Amino acid sequence: MGSPRGSFKGNVSLANFVAVTKAGNEDLLRWKSFDLTGIDAVLEPLKVAVAEVALADFFSRLVITPVSAANFTFTTSFFT
Secondary structure (H helix, E strand, C coil), X not given: CCCCCCEEEEEEEEEEEEEEXXXXXXXXXXXXXXXXXXXXXXXXCCEXXXXXXXXXXXXXXXXXXXXXXXXXXXXXXXXX
């Protein structure tokens, strides 16, 4: 079986994003729009180029807990 092949050329936008606390009563991270434009990506050989990155109306709350852990660590676990 060979390596996966594919490519993408275009733009990606993520609008009105909000990540909240587990209780849901505080925003941790939010933005109105996050845009990647001029994307040129290829899987084999791996190549990714992005012409422009734009972030509008951005908010981030960093909280350090009593055990010296940052809330951002918990937020990023969603993406792994």
